[in-house]
Amino acid sequence: MELVPGNTLITATPDEGRALAVKLARLTVKATQPDAEVRQRLRLAYAEDHHSLIAIAQVVATEYATIAAANNHWR
Template identity: 55%
Template sequence: MAVKYTQPSAEVRAQLRPVYEKDADSLTAVSQVVAINFQTVAAANNYWK
C-alpha cells in the first residue's frame, strides 16, 4: 500500500517495477520512510494528551 501512495500512477509503477523489484535497498528505504511517518504521527498524537 505504501508504494501506491509513494507512486499513485499504476502505469508509472509498472514501468519502474523492473528497476526496483530486485533492489531490496530501495524497497527497504520506502518502508523506513513509512515507519518513521507512523512513529512521528504516534508521537504527535501522544504529545497533545
Template identity: 50%
Template structure:
C-alpha cells in the same frame, strides 16, 4: 491536487493499523509525483526486487510511522 479522498484521519485503533497507514502514506508520496499507473507498474519490479529500494521503502515507512505514532499518542492507552 487530487479529487479523490484517501486520508481523513491519522488516528488508528492499533499500532499495526498505524504502521499500515504509514505504508499507505509512503506509497501516496510516490503516486503524487507519478500519477500514471502504467509507469508505476513498470517500476514496481525495481521497488520490490532490489535490496536498496526495499530498504529505502522501509526507511520512508519509518518516518511516516513516527508521524502516525505521535498522532496516536503512541497508543499508550490502548489495551
C-alpha cells in the same frame, strides 16, 4: 487525490497505524508519479532491488513516527 485516507492520522491500534504509514508512503509515490503504467513498469525494478526496499522501510518508518506521535503510542 486524498493524501490522508479519512483525513485523520488517528488509528485504533499501533498495527493499524503502521498499515496507514505504508499507505501514506504509497500515496506519496502515486502523487509524485500519477501515471499507473509508469509505476507498474518501475515496480519490477524496486521490488527486486535490496537498496530500494531498504529505502522504502525508511520512508514508512518516518511516516509511522508521525502517526505514532499523533496517537500518543509512546505513553
